[in-house]
Amino acid sequence: MASTTERIQTSAERNRLLLSILSETDYALPALQQHESYLGDLERQRKDATKWVEGVDKMRKKELKEHKKYRDSVMKRFAYKVSGNKDKFEEKAAKEEREYFDVLQEEHKAKEQVQSLEALYEEAMAYKTELHGIMSRHSSAQHDLDTLYDAIFDGPTPEFPEEDSMERAAKEALQAYHDTKVRVEVELEVIKTLSAVVRHLDEALYHIEDALDHSRMDMFGGGTISDMMERNALHKAELSTQEAQRLMKQAQRQSKRQVTRMLPVHIAHGSILSDVVFDNIFTDMAFHDKIKASRAEVQRCRLDADCQLADARSRYQQLDQAVQEKAQGLETARSELQHTRELIFGQATAAASGSDQRGTTSP
Known part of the structure; x- marks a missing residue:
């Protein structure tokens, strides 16, 4: 039966490979925790931006209604003309038109922000999936290393009393x-x-x-x-x-x-x-x-x-x-x-x- 030292020497390359994988993937867990916080913040921004778009859309419909009312009102135009206030009518109509186009511009900005946040969110979700893959690789390597060490060191190993002491403490x-x-x-x-x-x-x-x-x-x-x-x-x-x-x-x-x-x-x-x-x-x-x-x-x-x-x-x-x-x-x-x-x-x-x-x- 092979000694503990002989089993160690036989498994040396496997041990080196697994430790290398763990070293390469150690960053995944803290990175994922930080990324989850970033995703949560993005999600809150998306909800706020969506509410902004909904609010601006309601305002746009209201302003459009006012704009059309002055733009298409023949009777109002005639009443202003008869009373000698044609310029006032034009001024009021122009004001309604400006307000309508201001709201249109704000709606465009709001929708652009939503699209930008959606793109960031999709990118962040893709990175989350990537981190989960790295975490899976790390967990698999750790499991394999634990299995390797247990196969070699589990139980008394008189050649290495310090390992036996640590093993008892872990148990x-x-x-x-x-x-x-x-x-x-x-x-x-x-x-x-x-x-x-x-x-x-x-x-x-x-x-x-x-x-x-x-x-x-x-x-x-x-x-x-x-x-x-x-x-x-x-x-x-x-x-x-x-x-x-x-x-x-x-x-x-x-x-x-x-x-x-x-x-x-x-x-x-x-x-x-x-x-x-x-x-x-x-x-x-x-x-x-x-x-x-x-x-x-x-x-x-x-x-x-x-x-x-x-x-x-x-x-x-x-x-x-x-x-x-x-x-x-x-x-x-x-x-x-x-x-x-x-x-x-x-x-x-x-x-x-x-x-x-x-x-x-x-x-």
Whole structure:
């Protein structure tokens, strides 16, 4: 089985070619980022210029209408002539004509600007496509280089302990990045779930307010219809709170109990006995107070859910920052590992070249 040094020497030319491609194409990513910003600015200018053309076109149509009105108005010309103000008519007509041609000139300028911007945009899009091609070439070369290095250096290489040290550091950095990334994704799901909890509690509050409106009508003689509408609204409020409770439990599981259980909430229920048999102003007022108590409980739950959502967002922001730091650490570790491997390649091929030269000059 070939040694690591022998595999390096066999792959030396391939390594040199791939490093050359990476060096030639390194500029593509920063160039593409800068170019995207330029494209965005061009797009804004195109929209502004298009609005300018549309505005000038409306003005041109208006001025054309005024111009034609004076140019073709026989009666106006006759009226001015009879009154001895023929010169005034000609002056007014000439003014309308000048204004019309001024607008025509502005429209021409606006359209020329749009055409110029369109040409620049097409040219910029073509260059973007070219940069994407260079980026693809760079990514392909990097992938091939990683594959080459992994085939040679993956696992223990006793001849090159410094490479083993760098390889362990890169693997640890990758694991740290993955672990933090998973936690970020989990926290994002918790935020989505808690947002749904808040939304359902808002729905419950909406239905409770609806129930209170019907309860007020019931106290002032709303009758059976008000009772039915009141009970229906409370039923909807209860369904919403039950769904909020289910989602809160889900958020607890997702967050590994960092989210606490939802505060207890009880939605008041009406009954046929109180609504029909013993229905009077006093029972209606008592039940109205029960509905208000339910509202207060849901409001407390809503406030608590809001606080827990804020906590989850804070945890997410901290983890997201940590992910960026881990990603930077991973990139640094990989870069150092690749640099170490490049140095080993250079040393091994230089040693082989020196050995070849000594063998050639030996008597």
